[in-house]
Amino acid sequence: MIDVLVVDDDFMVARINRGFVERIDGFRVVGTAHTGREAIEAVASLSPDLVLLDLYLPDIFGLDVVTRLRAAGHDCDFLVISATRETDSVRAAARQGAVNYLLKPFDFKDLQVRLERYAAERAELGNLVVSGQADIDRILHRGASPGAPPLPKGMSAETAELVKRALIAADAPMSAAECASVVGISRVSTRRYLEYFGAAGLARVTLKYGTGRPERLFQWIS
Structure with a gap:
């Protein structure tokens, strides 16, 4: 805890x-x-x-x-x-x-994805044995291999890659529902990966306003 x-x-x-x-x-x-x-x-x-x-x-x-x-x-x-x-x-x-x-x-999702990311990094570093420079770079959150932070518990690298490819291939920002239809998983699960990419700075998050609550759209940052 x-x-x-x-x-x-x-x-x-x-x-x-x-x-x-x-x-x-x-x-x-x-x-x-x-x-x-x-x-x-x-x-x-x-x-x-x-x-x-x-x-x-x-x-x-x-x-x-x-x-x-x-x-x-x-x-x-x-x-x-x-x-x-x-x-x-x-x-x-x-x-x-x-x-x-x-x-x-x-909103809640903005904070949730960052706290889950923090928990994943904390757990990983807590079990880390420093055996070389790569491990030191991970502890310092720096290094020659920039990229996404560790996936939160319950998320898979394979599915993250599928969501990433869907964003890269899209001609315009995608909603969670649109991305889910491409990837073939539930909208709720897709949104977790999208929010993860947004928090990691790998996807740009914008709001689409209409009737009711604004819709969050995601676009991969080249």
Whole structure:
């Protein structure tokens, strides 16, 4: 079980994010915080594995919270959740070791695919024995062989390849239903692979507006 601390200055947003996390198998929320000081105190008392961290807190900038936590010897991971799109903020988060950076507003699927990816990488690295440079590169999330992150539990490389080929062959962005008809698996399963590619930065996600809820479309990035 991966323990999560949710940090957001907006009480309603924090409640929604907590609900999202609690719907994902293998994760549990151990606490919430609404200021930087509360976040630091909560990490010290609750020892979470992962912090969902808003950047713009009322007292301390989110990345400064990370700096203080590291100085105090806490090694929890953090995933940035923020509305800011400034390149400098994204780069700063990467330098601080953020496991991901999720833009507000987002829906449950956006967070789910990133947390499942995080859980898969955490499990893989937990069992990893360093035998060479390739293993070190995997630990540092760098290396000469860029590509998709490890598949979450329950997803197969063979099916991922089929979905990838369908996206590459498509002349236009595809919905989950359209891709499912090409690949020959259920729409729900197809959507998991599409969201995985989107979170990995391998597929571009756009919204098609009409009547009712916007439809998510996916296009492979060449």
